[in-house]
Amino acid sequence: xxxxxxxxxxxxxxxxxxxxxxxxxxxxxxxxxxxxxxxxxxxxxxxxxxxxxxxxxxxxxxxxxxxxxxxxxxxxxxxxxxxxxxxxxxxxxxxxxxxxx
Amino acid sequence: xxxxxxxxxxxxxxxxxxxxxxxxxxxxxxxxxxxxxxxxxxxxxxxxxxxxxxxxxxxxxxxxxxxxxxxxxxxxxxxxxxxxxxxxxxxxxxxxxxxxxxxxxxxxxxxxxxxxxxxxxxxxxxxxxxxxxxxxxxxxxxxxxxxxxxxxxxxxxxxxxxxxxxxxxxxxxxxxxxxxxxxxxxxxxxxxxxxxxxxxxxxxxxxxxxxxxxxxxxxxxxxxxxxxxxxxxxxxxxxxxxxxxxxxxxxxxxxxxxxxxxxxxxxxxxxxxxxxxxxxxxxxxxxxxxxxxxxxxxxxxxxxxxxxxxxxxxxxxxxxxxxxxxxxxxxxxxxxxxxxxxxxxxxxxxxxxxxxxxxxxxxxxxxxxxxxxxxxxxxxxxxxxxxxxxxxxxxxxxxxxxxxxxxxxxxxxxxxxxxxxxxxxxxxxxxxxxxxxxxxxxxxxxxxxxxx
Numbered sequence: 001x002x003x004x005x006x007x008x009x010x011x012x013x014x015x016x017x018x019x020x021x022x023x024x025x026x027x028x029x030x031x032x033x034x035x036x037x038x039x040x041x042x043x044x045x046x047x048x049x050x051x052x053x054x055x056x057x058x059x060x061x062x063x064x065x066x067x068x069x070x071x072x073x074x075x076x077x078x079x080x081x082x083x084x085x086x087x088x089x090x091x092x093x094x095x096x097x098x099x100x101x
Numbered sequence: 102x103x104x105x106x107x108x109x110x111x112x113x114x115x116x117x118x119x120x121x122x123x124x125x126x127x128x129x130x131x132x133x134x135x136x137x138x139x140x141x142x143x144x145x146x147x148x149x150x151x152x153x154x155x156x157x158x159x160x161x162x163x164x165x166x167x168x169x170x171x172x173x174x175x176x177x178x179x180x181x182x183x184x185x186x187x188x189x190x191x192x193x194x195x196x197x198x199x200x201x202x203x204x205x206x207x208x209x210x211x212x213x214x215x216x217x218x219x220x221x222x223x224x225x226x227x228x229x230x231x232x233x234x235x236x237x238x239x240x241x242x243x244x245x246x247x248x249x250x251x252x253x254x255x256x257x258x259x260x261x262x263x264x265x266x267x268x269x270x271x272x273x274x275x276x277x278x279x280x281x282x283x284x285x286x287x288x289x290x291x292x293x294x295x296x297x298x299x300x301x302x303x304x305x306x307x308x309x310x311x312x313x314x315x316x317x318x319x320x321x322x323x324x325x326x327x328x329x330x331x332x333x334x335x336x337x338x339x340x341x342x343x344x345x346x347x348x349x350x351x352x353x354x355x356x357x358x359x360x361x362x363x364x365x366x367x368x369x370x371x372x373x374x375x376x377x378x379x380x381x382x383x384x385x386x387x388x389x390x391x392x393x394x395x396x397x398x399x400x401x402x403x404x405x406x407x408x409x410x411x412x413x414x415x416x417x418x419x420x421x422x423x424x425x426x427x428x429x430x431x432x433x434x435x436x437x438x439x440x441x442x443x444x445x446x447x448x449x450x451x452x453x454x455x456x457x458x459x460x461x462x463x464x465x466x467x468x469x470x471x472x473x474x475x476x477x478x479x480x481x482x483x484x485x486x487x488x489x490x491x492x493x494x495x496x497x498x499x500x501x502x503x504x505x506x507x508x509x510x511x512x513x514x515x516x517x518x519x520x521x522x523x524x525x526x527x528x529x530x531x532x533x534x535x536x537x538x539x540x541x542x543x544x545x546x547x548x549x550x551x552x553x
Binding site for chain 1: 107110111114115117118119121122123124127128130131132134135137138141142145146149150151152153154156157159160161163164165167168169171172173175177180183184187188190191193194195197198200201202204205211213307308311314315317318319321322323324325326327328329330331332333334335336337338339340341342343344347432434439440441442444445448449451454457459460
């Protein structure tokens with residue numbers, strides 16, 4: 001295996017542990033926005049899609065690239081937007097503050 | 102510089118996820134993660150020698166329109182379907198990236214790249230087709246009941262083995278056809294793996310597909326040698342994995358059991374309906390019980406979401422709070438169709454999040470609770486899970502509502518829940534049954550309150 005590939009595995013494993021560590025503390029109330037937010041992050045595939053669409057040549061590459069960019073963009077744009085929409089509702093808590101005081 | 106920019110994007114993802122862990126910082130966390138994504142995209146466009154700008158602009162435009170439209174228009178009750186659909190589109194994106202690489206190099210990869218190409222194709226495709234079956238089930242296009250296929254698990258095992266075989270062939274021969282065959286078989290496997298899983302098990306399935314969409318992105322990262330994808334994908338894989346385990350625990354079921362048993366309806370025929378008498382209540386009875394209580398705990402279930410009763414419940418809670426009644430909400434982890442779904446629905450109805458209690462927070466409180474109001478929940482409050490060792494749901498953690506003074510159950514009929522098990526709670530002397538649609542029931546109780 002090339003050193004680059006092994007470095008990739010190292011990064012993958014360490015990032016996985018960081019993920020476990022960071023996410024295990026999320027309260028159940030936020031599980032849905034967490035999942036849709038994480039889902040949007042998995043749209044990082046868009047980087048690969050942009051490279052495929054932007055640098056390939058030929059009809060097949062163009063079609064695959066277009067489809068990859070489209071589906072990854074749906075994931076990124078839709079994911080972050082809908083997460084924001086949900087979290088906006090969680091933020092609006094004037095009553096809660098009144099009751100606490 | 103490019104690598105450092107990708108690192109910055111990855112750091113922003115981690116910070117964003119961390120901030121998603123608290124209601125106060127969550128929205129900013131999401132924005133920070135989105136900023137990381139924007140950086141990754143811009144850097145890619147600058148760094149790569151992009152020649153086909155038209156393709157990119159078209160893809161981004163179409164994708165943004167579809168994604169944006171769905172995100173803005175979706176009803177909160179339909180959130181599980183939407184997340185399933187987004188998981189699916191992320192999965193297929195990874196498959197397509199790997200396919201584009203196959204086209205570019207005509208399938209000529211070194212061994213290690215072949216392996217990650219195969220993984221990227223297989224995981225991405227399973228995620229895609231599995232997610233869309235889950236979408237269909239949640240949307241009601243496909244029946245939510247488990248569909249047991251003849252030879253189901255054996256067939257799936259065979260398909261999985263076929264993928265491995267094709268993977269070895271593709272790696273050894275650099276055959277483009279073999280790679281495409283992997284996509285075809287994986288798409289079929291995704292469909293057949295999710296079809297037998299019942300609607301009530303969807304929280305586990307969606308979490309797992311979420312995890313897989315992350316792993317698929319990471320594999321695509323190995324294929325194109327990009328660490329931003331590897332890190333982002335690994336983070337999401339871990340997040341989905343934690344939620345999958347949590348949901349499994351909340352149902353006292355192992356992942357294997359969820360995936361392979363066809364639970365959630367398959368044994369419904371075995372339900373034995375008790376003919377013991379129940380206390381039928383009128384909306385006036387319920388209004389009186391609630392008005393004279395000091396503390397009321399609302400237990401919402403998926404039935405509440407189906408009946409769109411969350412706003413009516415909030416109205417009732419307002420009414421009670423004005424009379425000095427303390428109202429909180431006890432939410433079981435699998436109350437909705439995805440983790441935390443019920444919390445989103447109640448947040449939409451302006452319920453303050455500090456009134457939303459989880460399993461561990463609410464169980465010690467029931468003994469001091471005057472009235473528990475259960476709307477559209479059944480299995481998660483079934484005492485059999487705690488008391489009856491022969492019960493199919495024995496061992497599943499429940500909300501111990503039977504410790505409260507009075508229990509009011511709003512339910513259409515005595516029919517059993519998804520597990521198909523009779524609920525002894527309904528026959529307790531301290532339980533009042535209000536047979537009605539969730540929303541209509543709550544509205545008629547609000548009406549009756551005015552007369553109390």
